Amino acid sequence: MKAEESGIQSAKIFDIVRKKYVRLSPEEWVRQHMIHYLIHDKHVPISLTAIEKSVMVNRLQRRFDILVYSKKHLPLLLVECKAPQIIINQEVFDQAARYNLSLNAGYFVLSNGLSTYCCKLDYQNQRYHFLEELPFYENL
Numbered sequence: 001m002k003a004e005e006s007g008i009q010s011a012k013i014f015d016i017v018r019k020k021y022v023r024l025s026p027e028e029w030v031r032q033h034m035i036h037y038l039i040h041d042k043h044v045p046i047s048l049t050a051i052e053k054s055v056m057v058n059r060l061q062r063r064f065d066i067l068v069y070s071k072k073h074l075p076l077l078l079v080e081c082k083a084p085q086i087i088i089n090q091e092v093f094d095q096a097a098r099y100n101l102s103l104n105a106g107y108f109v110l111s112n113g114l115s116t117y118c119c120k121l122d123y124q125n126q127r128y129h130f131l132e133e134l135p136f137y138e139n140l
Helices: 026-041 090-101
Strands: 012-015 020-023 049-051 054-057 060-063 066-069 075-081 107-111 116-122 127-131
Touching: 012 026, 026 049, 026 066, 026 075, 026 107, 075 090, 090 107, 090 116
Parallel strands: 075 107
Antiparallel strands: 012 020, 049 066, 054 060, 066 075, 107 116, 116 127
């Protein structure tokens, strides 16, 4: 029996970017914390932030979690969120990083809410460099 059928309402949280309530799953909990961190701590403009949009990766349609655009509306930062119980290993990192192949954002963040990895991508040398901390929006 589904929660809605039994009369139990699933928990919801207000998404300040999408301006609507969304179902509060473990992954959504991580996504919402990351959204607030980006906007309130790193000064990312809400107007340049996209949540859960489709992107083509190797001819397959995928959805990214968070994409921050530059002021010229070019992909700047891709954020992929996982539920806290998902251990971020190399396989998970590589899978999430592949989403950026068609976006070509300069920065990539992967978080499960417990562990967060931030990289600056170097397309010329086909490498990524791990950062201690994500720079402020103005410095991306």
